[in-house]
Amino acid sequence: MTDEVLVGPICRRQEVTEVPKVFAAEEIARTGVIVVEKNNTVRAFENVCPHAFARLDFANTPVAALDGYHILCNVHGAQFDPVSGVCTLGPCVGAKLTSLKVKEVEHDIYIVKRDV
Ligand code: FES
Numbered sequence: 001m002t003d004e005v006l007v008g009p010i011c012r013r014q015e016v017t018e019v020p021k022v023f024a025a026e027e028i029a030r031t032g033v034i035v036v037e038k039n040n041t042v043r044a045f046e047n048v049c050p051h052a053f054a055r056l057d058f059a060n061t062p063v064a065a066l067d068g069y070h071i072l073c074n075v076h077g078a079q080f081d082p083v084s085g086v087c088t089l090g091p092c093v094g095a096k097l098t099s100l101k102v103k104e105v106e107h108d109i110y111i112v113k114r115d116v
Helices: none
Strands: 005-012 021-025 029-038 041-046 087-089 099-105 108-113
Touching (some): 005 021, 005 099, 041 108
Antiparallel strands (some): 029 041
């Protein structure tokens, strides 16, 4: 067993809302990390679309879909459930965003690196 390794903080807890946003997280991914709150739980996903492996925020566009619920890929319009990360609309239905484990420490949000 290894100790968990925290990366970050990548944002303050108060910056996380039900509207998904991209935060820089160089130690995790050059493309950044999508962070969103749903059902009082903070969730994070890699900012990489499983369709063509592009950034979901291609050309610095928002990753919030117009319905106010889903995460949007701005390349070909795929939409992802913000709880499961599963694509529910678009060219990669059924594919999943890569989820990341998060931990809140003193009002800051960290990503928990996989066991080493
Ligand atoms: S790269 Fe995201 S839908 Fe095509």
